[in-house]
Amino acid sequence: MVPTPGGLAAIRLALATAVDPGDRVLVPTPSFGEYAREVELQGGHPVFVAHDELLDRDPAPFGAVVVCVPNNPTGDAPAPAALGAYADRCQEAGTLLLVDEAFLGFTDRSSLAGHPGTVVARSLTKLFGLPGLRAGFAVATAEHRDALVAARRTWNLSTPAAAVGAHCLDDRAFVARTRERVATERERLADRLAGGFDVHESVAPFLLVDAGSSERVDAALSAAADAGIAVRDARTFRGLDSHLRVAVRLPDENDRLCEVLADV
Numbered sequence: 001m002v003p004t005p006g007g008l009a010a011i012r013l014a015l016a017t018a019v020d021p022g023d024r025v026l027v028p029t030p031s032f033g034e035y036a037r038e039v040e041l042q043g044g045h046p047v048f049v050a051h052d053e054l055l056d057r058d059p060a061p062f063g064a065v066v067v068c069v070p071n072n073p074t075g076d077a078p079a080p081a082a083l084g085a086y087a088d089r090c091q092e093a094g095t096l097l098l099v100d101e102a103f104l105g106f107t108d109r110s111s112l113a114g115h116p117g118t119v120v121a122r123s124l125t126k127l128f129g130l131p132g133l134r135a136g137f138a139v140a141t142a143e144h145r146d147a148l149v150a151a152r153r154t155w156n157l158s159t160p161a162a163a164v165g166a167h168c169l170d171d172r173a174f175v176a177r178t179r180e181r182v183a184t185e186r187e188r189l190a191d192r193l194a195g196g197f198d199v200h201e202s203v204a205p206f207l208l209v210d211a212g213s214s215e216r217v218d219a220a221l222s223a224a225a226d227a228g229i230a231v232r233d234a235r236t237f238r239g240l241d242s243h244l245r246v247a248v249r250l251p252d253e254n255d256r257l258c259e260v261l262a263d264v
Contacts, residue, residue: 001137001138001139002137002138002139002140002145002148002149002152003135003136003137003152003156003157003162003165004121004136004137004138004152004156004157005134005135005136005156005157005158005161006123006125006134006135006136007100007102007121007122007123007125007136008034008038008123008136009134009136009156010119010121010122010123010136010137010138011034011035011038011066011098011100011121012038012041013138013148013151013152014064014096014098014119014121014138014140014144014148015038015039015041015042015044015064015098016042016151017144017147017148017150017151018063018064018096018098018119018144018147019039019042019043019044019063019064020042020043020044020063021042021043021044022043022044022045023042023043023044023045023062023063023064024044024045024046024047024061024062024063025039025044025045025046025047025062025063025064025065025066026047026049026054026057026059026062026064026065026066027039027046027047027048027049027066028048028049028050028051028054028066028067028068028071029048029049029050029051029237029238029239030051030073030074030234030237030238030239030240031051031066031068031071031072031073031074031237031238032068032072032100033236033237033238035066035068035100036048039064039066044063044064047062048238051068051071051074051076052074052076052078054067055067055078055082055083055086058089058093059086059089059090059093059095059097060093060094060095062095063095063096064095064096064097064098065090065095065096065097065098066098066100067083067086067097067098067099067100068099068100068102069083069099069100069101069103069104069109069112070103070104070106070107070202070203070204071204072102072103072204072206073206073208073232073234073237073240073243073245074200074202074208075200075201075202075203075204075206075207075208076200076201076202076203077107077109077203080109080110083099083112084112084115087099087112087115087117087118090117090118091115091116091117091118094117095117096117096118096119096144097112097115097117097118097119098118098119098121099112099118099119099120099121100121101113101120101121101122102121102122102123102125102126103126103127103204103205104122105122105126105127105175105179106126106127106178106179106182106203106204106205107179107203107204108179109203111139113139114139114141115141116141116142117144118140118144119138119139119140119144119148120138120139120140121136121137121138122136122137122138122139123135123136124136124165124168124169126205127168127175127178128168128174130164130165130168133160133161133164133165134161135157135161135162135164135165137165181250182205182248185248185249185250185251185254186202186205186207186248188251188254189207189246189248189254189257189258190202190207192254192258193207193209193246193258193261195262196261196262196264197209197210197211197212197244197261198210198212205247205248206232206245206246206247206248207245207246207248208234208240208243208244208245209234209243209244209245209246210242210243211242211243211244211264212242213242214235214241214242216242216264217233217234217235217242217243217244219264220244220261220264221233221244223260223261223263223264224257224260224261227256227260229253229256229257229260231244231245231246231257232244232245232246232247
């Protein structure tokens with residue numbers, strides 16, 4: 001494990017050690033917009049592929065492949081067996097597979113950490129609600145781990161962040177309770193929202209909601225803001241033009257959100 005100041009720092013570190021100027025990198029879409037930016041910072045060229053079709057692409061012509069599990073903002077994830085088989089294909093091709101597992105802790109899925117030829121990026125800011133602390137890590141083996149260790153900036157993780165991060169990772173009871181609550185509330189929230197919106201299937205702590213039009217997105221954002229509720233405008237994601245992303249919160253908060261959106 002290589003400590004980093006947040007998951008994005010782990011992503012940058014992995015791409016910096018694997019991508020050379022001119023390399024093409026497979027990037028999922030719609031997904032976290034920083035992947036493309038980080039590829040371009042290394043002089044590489046992002047090649048956008050639908051997130052649910054990415055595992056069908058041959059990794060051999062690419063300098064790296066990025067996968068988000070579960071995907072942000074759609075919330076779905078490839079079957080574990082399919083992802084593992086693709087990791088094997090990447091290893092055989094000599095192509096780095098970078099797996100962003102920022103939201104994986106909300107699921108009971110196994111991590112790809114330790115798979116040869118793969119770098120896993122993890123963040124503590126999502127599951128433990130520590131966005132200001134900036135704590136995360138990367139996991140790799142063999143030459144990839146050596147490259148990450150060599151490229152990592154000295155003293156890049158503060159002592160308080162390291163101490164809090166270690167404490168959080170050891171609190172398995174909290175993780176189990178959180179997973180159970182999110183799964184239960186996600187299903188209930190999706191059922192309620194499905195009465196007026198097209199809700200994408202999700203295993204993440206959020207739901208992607210299709211409002212049907214950009215105008216309705218504007219109306220939903222305005223109504224939520226008036227009620228003091230923060231809703232993500234998912235039109236900022238590549239390829240989405242009528243979508244919202246809503247967080248799975250506590251029961252009362254989810255009920256309040258549904259009440260507000262029911263009038264949109």
